[in-house]
Amino acid sequence: MNVTRQASLFGAAEVRDGRSPEGAITVSDLNEAARGTLEKRFGDLWVRGEVTNWTRSSAGHRYFSLRDQERDASVACVFFRGDAWRLPMDPEDGMEVFVHGRPTLYARQGRFQLRVRALETAGEGLWRIAFERLRRKLAAEGLLDPERKRALPEFPRRVGVVTSRKGAALQDIITVLRRRAPWVEIVVRHCRVQGEGAAAEVRAALQRLADWGASDPNRTLDAIILSRGGGSMEDLWCFNEETAVRAVATSPVPVICAVGHEVDVTLCELVADLRAPTPSAAAELAVPDIRHVRASLDTAGRGLARGLRRLIVRGSDRVEALAQRLPASAGHARDVAKLRLDTMAARLPAGMERVLARSRARLAELAASLDARSPLATVARGYAVATDVEGRRLTRIDDFAPSQRFRLRVAGGQVAATADAVERDAAEPHAGEPDA
Template sequence: MAFPSAPDSDDDINGSGGLLARESAGDNAPALSISEISQLLKRTVEDRFGFVRVRGELSGVKRAASGHLYLSLKDENAKLDGVMWRGGVQKLSFRPEDGVEVIATGKLTTYPGRSNYQIVIDRMEIAGEGALLALLAKLKARLEGEGLFDPARKKALPFLPRVIGVVTSPTGAVIRDILHRLSDRFPTRVIVWPVLVQGQGAGAQVANAVRGFSNMPADGPIPRPDLVIVARGGGSIEDLWGFNEEDVVRAVAECTIPIISAVGHETDTTLCDFAADLRAPTPTAAAELAVPVQAELAAFVADLNARQRRALARQLSQAKERLEARSQRLPQPQALLQGQAQRVDDLADRLRRALVHRTEIAGSLLARHAGALRPALLSARVARERERLAAQRLRPETLLQRIDHARGKVDALDRLRRSLDPKAPLQRGYVLVTAPDGHVVRSRADAATHPALRIEFADGTLDVATDLASLPPRPAPKPRPVASPPGQQELF
């Protein structure tokens, strides 16, 4: 077998066809590890692109459980991966979604685990008003599909709220306009929940304020509003963007208190307007929609009161006229009672004659039966009844005879009792055999089933055992003397 010979020159050593890689002294291209070259590339990219602003369309937006945001930025010809750490995500003023064109600010770096480069985003903004409007239209379509803007779920406003809650900035001109308008129309108690109305965190504060009013107890130390006004002055779409955030829209839609949205001027429209129960073109108009004019309401009540008095007076006048007209058609009271008075006189005369006639009939009946009520006849009848009573008195002979008859019946029953007494035969030598449980033993088979029996004599009882093995042994009988045969002498 032939083995290759050692190289004779440096060309063989450095040639591309060598088998073993060797490094010689002074070599200016040493071999680098994968980690080393990855670190070199990372430092080069980060030093060269330490601050960049990239414009592109979001794609593959995904928020991890840790809160970090992973996405891609793309245009017509290229794609760049990106990551935004949780701290930066929390500062975003909009919700990143696929298809939104943004401008991302950050630095480029590499990710050795996948051998690619990416941008670490510090700040992300929507690229122009057109992209912002596109994002707004997309968000509106999604929330409308969920039914948050359905007119059927909107609540009616109270006619005269006792307490009004206002969500706005406490230092702006909006709250002053609302308070001034309310004081002019109908002075009402107002509770202001101060919030930011633009900038970072404005949407979260507005949403928390609306939920705070909705969750207030009815009997708490602070009265619960009957109506809530969400108000802000006019501005650009960027200034009003806080009222387009999804959290604000959901809070307004879920509020249990009727809400008036008064954001911006008449031409400004936000998603909060669609979710509210009523949209007002301006904050001042919201105050006008919230309460009626007190003077107009008082005039209306006074007019109703006057109309009520006139209606009552007219009804009384008409009733009086009808009463007078009908009273003229009624007959005189004397004419109504003449027939009844004549009938009473007729009945009184008939009653007098009937009493006299009844008295005469009763007198004739009394005279007819007076002869049967003479004293001699009554005395004779009493004597006859007395004799009948004496004949019915009890005689001793009759009673004694009945007593003897009853005594004979009792004696016969006693003899029958004695003849039926089960212990009477004991006097004649018979015995009564009973089991231990007390029932009478009438046969030998029944007696054999009991280990012991009780025998009752006339003069007492005796317990016996049916099992002979349980009886004590009987003593052996004594031998009887046997007579010796004749002619044999006795040995003892």
Template sequence: MVDLFDFILDESFDDEEDSEKLLTVSELNNEIKDLIERHFLRIWVEGEVTNFHKSDRGHWYFSLKDSYSQIRAVCFSRQNSRLGFSIEDGTHIQVWGKLTIYEQRGEYQIVVESLAPFGKGAIQEAYEQVKEKLEKEGLFDESRKRSLPAFIRRIGIVTSLKGAAIKDMLKMFEEVENLYVTLIPTRVQGEGASLSISNAIELANLHNFQCLDKDKIDVLIVGRGGGSVEDLWAFNEEIVARAIANSSIPIISAVGHERDFTIADLVADLRAPTPTAAAKMIVEARKELINRLNRSKNSLIEKIRFRLISMENRINKLRSPLERTDTRIKDLQITLNRYNQRLKDSLRARISNDKDKLFLIKDKLTPAAILSILQKGRSDYLLLKQRLISNRYFVEKFRNALEIKEASLRARSPLAILERGYAIVFDQDGKVIRDSSQVVDGEEIKIKLAKGRITSIVTDREI
């Protein structure tokens, strides 16, 4: 690295020439700023927070100090709003940012782009701050967590491609047929890791929104292999927790640590102690599903086989009576033929007999006999005609009397009375109300009119 003040020892530095150049304060500060920013790119610095102040716009202004020195720092609201925890005087942190100079006062400072707690005490305090905040919002509630899908066809993995975790998981997934993996590479530690992880989760969800159903990710594994608390800190960041909570894809958090829980573990739908354990969880679930399907298939085949045997036995049982029925039909056919022949013989005999009788009747039907029959018929006709006239008179008389009775009954009918504007009132039990004392105020009554009914409520009575 080039030392900031190497130019002081440069032998080519011409004291006399530069001494004649007169600089304003602004020009001097501007040259120093340019020199600092060119020779010091982004750097990591750790120290204790002092003189902390938060502006109305949310910017953080503070100094970092150690036992001997201090340096001013600023962290703008756009950066600190993503942290999920706050700092105060005495907090021990490490910051990553750009070294520059505040020209108006000639003070050099660090413009902080990211910061993290430093030391166990500070890390635990920041962890508790994020945990308490998200817990109050209900992001850890079991009621909002989802079970893994019954059939997992495609798995998404959000992790680093350089670690051993991805190799172990892919090796396990190779054991299962028709199981597909979509890799979403991300940084898992260091500067920008939390943003990279949250972006990867959002990318997986965007993929599901745009792709065909067969290519959709069924479950997402978010994690990494083991490491120190500082190495795993990205999985405690609020931005990662919210990305997990907002995911439409069920998520397994698989950060490589056995005893402690990261914030990601608490928000995720399911937690696995390591990435390998997460892969094993899915593989075993898939194998169990296949076993259940095989058992169901075998059970179904057995039921179908039993059903076929049962139906075959039933057909055999029905076939025997049918065979006996066939024999019976043949016997009945013989009997029917026999009766048919008898009927034909009987009809021939009857026709022959009737023919003989017709010849006898023909001999008896002389003109005198026919005339006698006609005269008797005419006499019977005249007698019946006279009776018919008498009966017609009686029927007409009876009809007139019936019409009079009908008119009288119609006039007395309740329906005829209703036609004249009257009504019949019933109580709730369907009994006719004839007296106002039969009801009370507020009672529901029904009123029958000539056409239709009315339901009413008693509001007043006169007894």
């Protein structure tokens, strides 16, 4: 008990110990002394009872009574905001709870009370109840429907990340995004991911990121990853708070959510467009792997080569068929056809897929086989081939008449010519004239 010494009018020290009217102590001294004694004597305790008269002050403190119905006893409890914010919901009247706190005295009113630090419910936990209630509410609104889930773009350019700048989750996400999709722009918006007010920060971060993305076509966000690493259920709780959950559900940008490590699913994850077990996994879902993108380009390249090869082969077949059907005199048509194939071969860009190289080989083969049957091979050896202006081959003297215009195919080109005279070999019988 406080003992106050005070100088008396007469100069002698007087002891104020409450043992005499002269030594009376003040009310505040009494209450302070009682409070000190109580707190020292009891320390922190677990107390069980029924909640009644739960109220919340404007400052965020909770006041209630804990009642022992059987023995008709009750104790006033105060649960300050600094501790009470952790509660997922207010307990209901009559709910059986355990509180952890310290018996103390409220000095201003001299009232005995429990200063509560933590509250848990008997039976089904308060967290479970709060979770289930909100889950049912969201389900009733259709916010958990699979049809609501939006597909992510196959090839995102810009990905938003909402998480704590201090957490390991952020580094994990950035590492995976950069490894898989180095082209992707990453825009991070920091928010606290646990503690009082975290849910409101999550909401604000999602909204501001989405607003920023919508403010300019060159900022369009393809997806937002909302994430944090593992922690206790209490640490992760803000992702079960209505404020955060509704922000995810109404986000104009598809949200991939990964909170904690697998075991506990939060409501944010349930309403998100995609859910991942870990921050790294969320990043993997957000973007394709550059190796797969390259592979799909290779496939497209092979498709191109295949398409062209098919045409070349078909074209070649056609030329071949044509060459076989044409009479020997139709060398010119064959030349034209061959020329066409040559042109085609020349126009194929260099350095193509192997498939294309094979097409070319096929082309060369074909050209060679055409050559074997074409007059060009002969010409190349130093002979000339004469044709009329229509390209029909002139092979016999009877094909010529004096002053006739004709063409000579020689190596490297053609010559336009006129027959000055037609001189039959002596041994050559005149066409249409009976042999002598």
